[in-house]
Amino acid sequence: xxxxxxxxxxxxxxxxxxxxxxxxxxxxxxxxxxxxxxxxxxxxxxxxxxxxxxxxxxxxxxxxxxxxxxxxxxxxxxxxxxxxxxxxxxxxxxxxxxxxxxxxxxxxxxxxxxxxxxxxxxxxxxxxxxxxxxxxxxxxxxxxxxxxxxxxxxxxxxxxxxxxxx
Numbered sequence: 105x106x107x108x109x110x111x112x113x114x115x116x117x118x119x120x121x122x123x124x125x126x127x128x129x130x131x132x133x134x135x136x137x138x139x140x141x142x143x144x145x146x147x148x149x150x151x152x153x154x155x156x157x158x159x160x161x162x163x164x165x166x167x168x169x170x171x172x173x174x175x176x177x178x179x180x181x182x183x184x185x186x187x188x189x190x191x192x193x194x195x196x197x198x199x200x201x202x203x204x205x206x207x208x209x210x211x212x213x214x215x216x217x218x219x220x221x222x223x224x225x226x227x228x229x230x231x232x233x234x235x236x237x238x239x240x241x242x243x244x245x246x247x248x249x250x251x252x253x254x255x256x257x258x259x260x261x262x263x264x265x266x267x268x269x270x
Contacts, residue, residue: 112137116153116163118144123176124164130179136168196269205265210255 113136117124130219131138141148143163157165166173173179193238236244 112169115140128178
């Protein structure tokens with residue numbers, strides 16, 4: 105099997121731009137590594153888009169491996185884009201390594217979230233931040249339970265995919 109390098113894509117968009125979200129999701133489905141750059145945020149401005157794509161007229165604007173594709177319609181109208189950015193199939197050992205990496209990232213994110221909660225608790229105890237209301241606490245607990253359920257489903261799906269690949 106030939107291992108082709110994974111293609112990279114940049115999607116310039118505005119926040120809450122449905123076409124930008126659709127373009128990014130389409131590129132991810134066909135295997136590209138996608139970076140979404142939302143303009144009018146603290147990181148990106150319209151001048152950055154103009155510098156990258158002179159004369160652009162609409163958003164989103166899509167670039168794949170340094171080649172300007174255009175907007176969502178141009179991306180979807182280009183039949184061979186999927187072939188250019190299609191992921192290569194991972195061998196079982198590579199799939200296992202990727203699964204382990206994902207588990208490690210998930211654990212690290214969980215540790216970081218716990219550290220953040222501890223820092224907020226310290227601020228509350230020292231009086232630098234007010235205590236959350238009962239509604240805020242209930243909402244946070246509900247979000248945590250929902251996230252926990254989603255993670256459990258994702259973990260089960262990963263395990264099932266891994267076992268099916270064996």
